[in-house]
Amino acid sequence: MPRVLTSRHLRVFAAVMKSRNLAEAALKLGVSEPAVSKILRLLEHETGVALFDRSGGRLRPTAAAKQWLPHAHRAAQQLDFALDMAYTLARGKQRRVTIAAHAPPLIAIVPEAVSRLRREMPDVEVDLRVETPHDTLELVAHQEIDVGVTNQPLPQSASNLELCERRTISEDLLVAALPPGHRLAGRALIRPDDLLGETLIALPDDSPTTILVEATLEESGVRVRAPVLARNSLAACALVREQVGIALINPLLLAGGIFSDIVVRPFRPRIVLWTEVYYSAVRPLSAEAAALVGHVQAVAAGLKGRSLGASARRARG
Structure with missing residues (x-):
């Protein structure tokens, strides 16, 4: 009977790939070196792919391992997300929103939007993450978060952008x-x-x-x-x-x-900087996430109004 791989196996693999040796990976994971080694062999057995070269008494990742790493990391995150959702459904608590942003909107827009959401829906749980613009877009595209607030995408983000809906909420001059x-x-x-x-x-x-x-x-x-x-x-x-x-x-x-x-x-x-709100084009927004998107847009619009008012006062002065 085949074994079932879990997100833990994939996370062990990622930890080894990002460490100098097995000892360092084991220390990061809080497990023994033999346990890490056993999981790596299990991964190779179940996938049928040679992930490490063990010649010369050292563990060296193969080309296949390097190619698989980003996919394994993403799969682990997706599996954790799916399990969290299943546990949430089992407890009967479905009102949760995950949002990610990079520094400028995280400071200026997101906190007030979350505050408004909590006043409107006090039983909603909010998970706020700080991510780079690229990672925020990727997390939305792969449905690992509900809402992202960040800069306009780079050209290399085109594939992720196809999986996202976006709305420009702020245009600011650097x-x-x-x-x-x-x-x-x-x-x-x-x-x-x-x-x-x-x-x-x-x-x-x-x-x-x-x-x-x-x-x-x-x-x-x-x-x-x-x-x-x-x-x-x-x-x-x-x-x-x-x-x-x-x-x-x-x-x-x-x-x-x-x-x-x-x-x-x-x-x-x-230099014009566009700030945009993103959400999945594949998975419909929950009522809570849709409400949060609305509050993000409203806060951004209010911020623009206050900025224009301040500029007019300075001009009169």
């Missing part, structure tokens, strides 16, 4: 975030030439903001040092505050006032 007292704080606008000689805090290469900024700087013929990498714009602002350098960011991140001491100036040429 701004320059400067440390308090910075020499450029007196400028009305920051242009590419102003960045020469400055330390630029970079976001990851696959960030939509990074791609737009790099294209703009290249078109302007400006090369700027970016020796510091921040994994998200929240970390970038924290570094700006500590005088590490300058960051080019989505102004949504500053809407909550958590970096009120940072100096913000418009950046030109204009």
